[in-house]
Amino acid sequence: MDRFSGKVALVTGASSGLGAAVATRLAAEGAQVFGIARNRDALVAIQQQVRSDGGDMAIAVTDVGAYEQCIAAVAKCVEQYGQLDCLVNVAGSHRFHHTPEITPQEWRQELDINLNGPFFLCQAALPHLLASKGNIVNVASIAGLEGQPYSASYCAAKHGLIGFSKSLALEYTKHDLRVNVVCPGGMATPQIDNIQIPEDADFDLLMRSAALRGMMDAKEVASVIAFLASADASAVHGAVYTVDRGKTCG
Numbered sequence: 352m353d354r355f356s357g358k359v360a361l362v363t364g365a366s367s368g369l370g371a372a373v374a375t376r377l378a379a380e381g382a383q384v385f386g387i388a389r390n391r392d393a394l395v396a397i398q399q400q401v402r403s404d405g406g407d408m409a410i411a412v413t414d415v416g417a418y419e420q421c422i423a424a425v426a427k428c429v430e431q432y433g434q435l436d437c438l439v440n441v442a443g444s445h446r447f448h449h450t451p452e453i454t455p456q457e458w459r460q461e462l463d464i465n466l467n468g469p470f471f472l473c474q475a476a477l478p479h480l481l482a483s484k485g486n487i488v489n490v491a492s493i494a495g496l497e498g499q500p501y502s503a504s505y506c507a508a509k510h511g512l513i514g515f516s517k518s519l520a521l522e523y524t525k526h527d528l529r530v531n532v533v534c535p536g537g538m539a540t541p542q543i544d545n546i547q548i549p550e551d552a553d554f555d556l557l558m559r560s561a562a563l564r565g566m567m568d569a570k571e572v573a574s575v576i577a578f579l580a581s582a583d584a585s586a587v588h589g590a591v592y593t594v595d596r597g598k599t600c601g
């Protein structure tokens with residue numbers, strides 16, 4: 352498939368897990384990918400892999416929670432490639448806490464990465480996406496659709512991201528811009544490998560959020576994101592796509 356030939360995609364969280372899978376998939380389909388994340392070494396490794404597969408990827412170390420860095424990343428992407436067609440906000444972080452123990456700093460950090468960053472990037476990218484008749488895919492979570500134990504800040508941020516995305520979609524319904532959300536269930540990625548469950552957590556409550564049909568591969572979610580970012584999804588706007596092997600179907 353060559354759905355992204357001549358298209359430029361900015362992908363956040365491109366150094367790991369789902370973001371790396373999206374960057375790899377879009378590049379394999381012909382996109383020029385501008386990948387951002389915090390960890391330079393991991394980002395360079397993905398860039399090398401994409402390039403060795405014949406793809407085109409530029410990178411910039413960026414903290415999506417920092418407004419100025421988001422503005423700079425969009426500017427660098429457009430400077431490098433001359434346009435922007437797709438913004439895919441994948442970067443995220445999920446910390447588990449007993450709610451009374453979340454510090455103000457931890458609360459703000461989780462909202463910065465999962466909600467404020469996507470907002471800053473959408474705002475900065477909008478003029479370019481309107482010019483290119485492009486689109487946005489924001490990655491939330493099934494934790495943006497339901498409560499999960501020990502995840503108050505993560506759930507609040509992901510619910511907020513869905514609300515923001517739907518509001519943006521409605522505001523631009525009369526323009527050539529599409530905005531969609533993907534809500535993955537459990538994927539086998541470093542985010543899951545690095546989970547630290549708080550002491551004395553109630554196992555029964557935690558199991559309510561567990562994947563029913565096993566963990567997904569990030570590639571299974573990346574393929575849905577690639578569909579939504581492509582012209583194949585030209586009629587899909589303001590949608591909230593669950594990709595969770597049926598976890599939330601009832």
Ligand SMILES: NC(=O)c1ccc[n+]([C@@H]2O[C@H](COP(=O)([O-])OP(=O)(O)OC[C@H]3O[C@@H](n4cnc5c(N)ncnc54)[C@H](O)[C@@H]3O)[C@@H](O)[C@H]2O)c1
Nearest residue numbers: 364366367368369388389414415442443492537538540542
């Ligand atoms: N893994 C899951 O089970 C799961 C389930 C539902 C939703 N999600 C969501 O999918 C997305 C990707 O998660 P993943 O599992 O691939 O995680 P991951 O930990 O493998 O990757 C996270 C990526 O986000 C980047 N990142 C984190 N904080 C950042 C910051 N401040 N600035 C810039 N980049 C930052 C990291 O550098 C990394 O590239 C996240 O939004 C996550 O919330 C994951």
